[in-house]
Amino acid sequence: MSEIIEICRRAREASYALAAASRGTKDAALHAMAAALRDNTEQIVEANANDVAAAREAGTPESTVDRLALNPSRVDAMAAGLEELAGLVDPVGEVVRGYTLPNGLELRQVRVPFGVVGIIYEARPNVTADAAGICLKSGNAVLLRGSSSAAQSNAAIVDVLRSAVVEAGLPADVIQGVPGDRAAVKELMQARGLVDVLIPRGGAGLIQTVVSESTVPVIETGVGNCHVYVDAEADLDLALEILLNSKTQRPSVCNAAESLLVHADVADEFLAKALPALVEAGVTVHGDPAIVAAGADVVAEGKNIVAATNEDFGAEYNSLDLSAAVVPDLEGAVEHIRKYSSAHTDAIITRSQAAARRFVQAVDSAAVVVNASTRFTDGGEYGFGAEIGISTQKLHARGPMGLPEMTSTKYVVIGEGQIRT
Amino acid sequence: MSEIIEICRRAREASYALAAASRGTKDAALHAMAAALRDNTEQIVEANANDVAAAREAGTPESTVDRLALNPSRVDAMAAGLEELAGLVDPVGEVVRGYTLPNGLELRQVRVPFGVVGIIYEARPNVTADAAGICLKSGNAVLLRGSSSAAQSNAAIVDVLRSAVVEAGLPADVIQGVPGDRAAVKELMQARGLVDVLIPRGGAGLIQTVVSESTVPVIETGVGNCHVYVDAEADLDLALEILLNSKTQRPSVCNAAESLLVHADVADEFLAKALPALVEAGVTVHGDPAIVAAGADVVAEGKNIVAATNEDFGAEYNSLDLSAAVVPDLEGAVEHIRKYSSAHTDAIITRSQAAARRFVQAVDSAAVVVNASTRFTDGGEYGFGAEIGISTQKLHARGPMGLPEMTSTKYVVIGEGQIRT
Numbered sequence: 071m072s073e074i075i076e077i078c079r080r081a082r083e084a085s086y087a088l089a090a091a092s093r094g095t096k097d098a099a100l101h102a103m104a105a106a107l108r109d110n111t112e113q114i115v116e117a118n119a120n121d122v123a124a125a126r127e128a129g130t131p132e133s134t135v136d137r138l139a140l141n142p143s144r145v146d147a148m149a150a151g152l153e154e155l156a157g158l159v160d161p162v163g164e165v166v167r168g169y170t171l172p173n174g175l176e177l178r179q180v181r182v183p184f185g186v187v188g189i190i191y192e193a194r195p196n197v198t199a200d201a202a203g204i205c206l207k208s209g210n211a212v213l214l215r216g217s218s219s220a221a222q223s224n225a226a227i228v229d230v231l232r233s234a235v236v237e238a239g240l241p242a243d244v245i246q247g248v249p250g251d252r253a254a255v256k257e258l259m260q261a262r263g264l265v266d267v268l269i270p271r272g273g274a275g276l277i278q279t280v281v282s283e284s285t286v287p288v289i290e291t292g293v294g295n296c297h298v299y300v301d302a303e304a305d306l307d308l309a310l311e312i313l314l315n316s317k318t319q320r321p322s323v324c325n326a327a328e329s330l331l332v333h334a335d336v337a338d339e340f341l342a343k344a345l346p347a348l349v350e351a352g353v354t355v356h357g358d359p360a361i362v363a364a365g366a367d368v369v370a371e372g373k374n375i376v377a378a379t380n381e382d383f384g385a386e387y388n389s390l391d392l393s394a395a396v397v398p399d400l401e402g403a404v405e406h407i408r409k410y411s412s413a414h415t416d417a418i419i420t421r422s423q424a425a426a427r428r429f430v431q432a433v434d435s436a437a438v439v440v441n442a443s444t445r446f447t448d449g450g451e452y453g454f455g456a457e458i459g460i461s462t463q464k465l466h467a468r469g470p471m472g473l474p475e476m477t478s479t480k481y482v483v484i485g486e487g488q489i490r491t
Numbered sequence: 492m493s494e495i496i497e498i499c500r501r502a503r504e505a506s507y508a509l510a511a512a513s514r515g516t517k518d519a520a521l522h523a524m525a526a527a528l529r530d531n532t533e534q535i536v537e538a539n540a541n542d543v544a545a546a547r548e549a550g551t552p553e554s555t556v557d558r559l560a561l562n563p564s565r566v567d568a569m570a571a572g573l574e575e576l577a578g579l580v581d582p583v584g585e586v587v588r589g590y591t592l593p594n595g596l597e598l599r600q601v602r603v604p605f606g607v608v609g610i611i612y613e614a615r616p617n618v619t620a621d622a623a624g625i626c627l628k629s630g631n632a633v634l635l636r637g638s639s640s641a642a643q644s645n646a647a648i649v650d651v652l653r654s655a656v657v658e659a660g661l662p663a664d665v666i667q668g669v670p671g672d673r674a675a676v677k678e679l680m681q682a683r684g685l686v687d688v689l690i691p692r693g694g695a696g697l698i699q700t701v702v703s704e705s706t707v708p709v710i711e712t713g714v715g716n717c718h719v720y721v722d723a724e725a726d727l728d729l730a731l732e733i734l735l736n737s738k739t740q741r742p743s744v745c746n747a748a749e750s751l752l753v754h755a756d757v758a759d760e761f762l763a764k765a766l767p768a769l770v771e772a773g774v775t776v777h778g779d780p781a782i783v784a785a786g787a788d789v790v791a792e793g794k795n796i797v798a799a800t801n802e803d804f805g806a807e808y809n810s811l812d813l814s815a816a817v818v819p820d821l822e823g824a825v826e827h828i829r830k831y832s833s834a835h836t837d838a839i840i841t842r843s844q845a846a847a848r849r850f851v852q853a854v855d856s857a858a859v860v861v862n863a864s865t866r867f868t869d870g871g872e873y874g875f876g877a878e879i880g881i882s883t884q885k886l887h888a889r890g891p892m893g894l895p896e897m898t899s900t901k902y903v904v905i906g907e908g909q910i911r912t
Binding site: 086089090169171172175177179182184185266267281282285287289305308311312315316319408426430431432434435436437438439440441442443445446447451452453463464465466468469470478479480481482483484485486487488489490491 | 507510511590592593596598600603605606687688702703706708710726729732733736737740829847851852853855856857858859860861862863864866867868872873874884885886887889890891899900901902903904905906907908909910911912
């Protein structure tokens with residue numbers, strides 16, 4: 071048996087005890103994990119220093135090194151995250167529906183853990199603690215596969231967490247790291263039946279690889295090409311504020327806006343304010359001919375207004391770039407979004423109830439927003455208390471995934487001798 | 492563009508109108524579809540006669556020919572099924588959760604159609620009307636790929652249904668058949684992005700093919716290796732009645748019992764009654780050594796009690812065969828079920844509340860039953876009103892799938908200018 075298969079089997083075995091554990095036991099484990107992180111800060115930061123040194127030596131950009139680096143306050147934040155999880159309601163056992171059938175059978179659909187969850191993720195070592203905590207609270211044994219650049223940090227964190235869950239009376243193997251090279255990851259992705267679900271967290275390349283190579287079911291997390299559509303009936307001041315927030319408040323994340331659509335009737339008035347404001351904020355606007363023409367009137371020539379290519383409208387920039395187009399009407403906006411959106415988050419700015427209703431109905435995205443920033447699509451903002459990622463697929467979970475999304479259900483049917491006739 | 496891709500694109504386009512249709516429009520379409528089936532009974536039965544003749548000519552077993560054959564009363568039953576769907580609540584628009592966030596954003600998670608659903612199914616042409624009806628009611632454009640043995644029947648039914656939906660004001664392309672050879676089906680399974688979900692309905696071979704060859708997300712429907720566990724605390728008369736019902740009431744279906752487990756403490760007493768009763772009912776028992784020994788005492792030698800192989804305990808017989816074993820205790824039953832069950836439906840017979848609770852907790856199957864027949868795992872029995880199949884996977888839907896399971900959700904977020912700070 072290969073090492074990976076052996077790890078998967080140990081996870082399955084450990085998952086039985088975890089699935090049967092009470093909320094009290096799980097919360098005690100989360101508190102023990104938090105305390106253990108704090109008690110072993112020095113050891114974790116030291117292991118991380120090796121990863122950071124290796125990354126610098128390999129010429130990794132300083133922004134990536136910053137994401138990788140841990141210090142005592144970051145370790146403390148990881149611990150605090152685990153303590154917050156202990157305060158959340160246990161999703162396991164929730165009755166999703168339940169009634170008594172005409173023949174007296176009591177039917178209940180109840181949330182249960184998946185069993186074994188694999189997380190494949192990049193860069194930030196805090197994901198190791200976050201994902202371990204969310205999986206533990208939802209009753210799932212977890213297999214953690216971080217990036218090789220964080221290998222020593224992740225191994226140190228996993229060691230600390232494993233000791234802590236044992237203190238709380240759970241098997242160490244409810245949390246395991248997945249060692250080895252790409253072949254090992256491939257084996258993990260093919261461990262159908264041993265692993266119940268895989269969640270890739272990272273860039274588009276990672277997600278694509280996992281989706282195409284896995285036989286284990288995958289929950290795809292989100293690439294975001296989010297749109298802000300300024301309707302003919304929009305409050306234009308509000309629209310500008312929302313657009314700037316959606317684009318510039320944190321451009322590197324998946325719920326940042328990547329594309330602006332403007333109704334033709336308000337294009338001149340809106341763009342006269344919006345284009346200078348965007349340029350002022352450091353944004354490069356990749357516009358269709360109408361945008362470029364409007365830009366020529368209001369922005370100094372050559373200043374960050376460029377002609378868009380077809381690729382621009384499909385792009386997730388994750389930077390201070392924005393594609394932009396003027397559309398003839400709301401239906402034109404819907405058509406554009408259907409063609410180019412990644413179906414993550416799309417917003418309309420309008421005072422018209424009819425326009426808002428039509429946009430909400432017609433735009434088939436994980437989140438459809440009326441008169442607010444795209445930046446709210448987030449488990450924390452939605453009040454979930456914890457988030458394992460944002461799903462952009464349609465099966466099982468769509469949008470931010472909290473604890474309930476980390477469960478399956480089973481039907482429990484209680485009778486007193488009912489047979490079928 | 493290939494014919495299949497063209498069909499998928501037409502389905503996507505048609506799905507937009509269907510997703511926006513009111514329940515009134517959809518119910519009118521279902522009634523029109525039912526009326527059209529009745530009005531065109533003769534044409535449908537004639538087309539079916541050609542399929543039946545071809546099947547007989549090819550030497551198809553008469554039981555399979557019977558599943559294929561249509562007559563006026565079977566066509567009428569298809570129509571009645573569509574009318575029943577019209578009476579069910581529309582799942583689209585149901586608010587799954589909703590609340591107002593601290594910043595005033597109104598958050599609602601709302602059921603929406605998947606968009607385009609592909610159904611790949613075998614033999615029975617009534618599935619064509621059933622699946623078309625369920626998809627229409629849940630707002631999904633459907634691509635129907637039946638078996639080639641029912642090609643003329645399916646084509647006739649699809650033609651009739653398409654005309655009917657147009658009468659009701661919906662695009663014909665909300666219902667389409669998928670023509671062509673295996674290569675065409677392969678193309679359908681690879682139409683990721685154009686088809687939102689594929690549901691295979693049929694034997695294990697079909698399901699396996701679809702799961703392994705699809706890049707489109709699949710909802711796996713059920714192979715059933717269902718267990719009946721007779722606990723030490725069981726009412727043995729009740730246990731026997733439930734066992735016989737689970738095994739013999741309809742042995743060819745996925746929720747029929749395929750395996751009996753008996754607690755050692757009651758094995759002698761229970762088997763003395765159960766083995767003769769099973770043999771009397773025409774069941775062949777594939778037993779472990781303890782069962783075979785018990786059988787030698789109570790059943791005439793050579794009469795339908797045979798030694799089980801390892802394959803027996805994993806088998807879905809779909810026939811009057813039953814694997815059987817004596818287990819030392821409840822935990823032994825759980826272990827056996829974890830090893831061999833297909834996680835469809837497993838039942839415990841017991842008067843002990845503690846045993847029932849432990850079994851329900853530890854057995855990780857789509858349906859876990861206490862003191863009732865395994866045969867109840869069914870959308871109709873569960874009161875869903877309609878069933879597209881029984882999922883044995885853990886993502887999205889598990890157990891019988893009704894109309895809500897044929898939907899995804901989106902988050903609708905309504906604000907008045909909220910931005911993220």
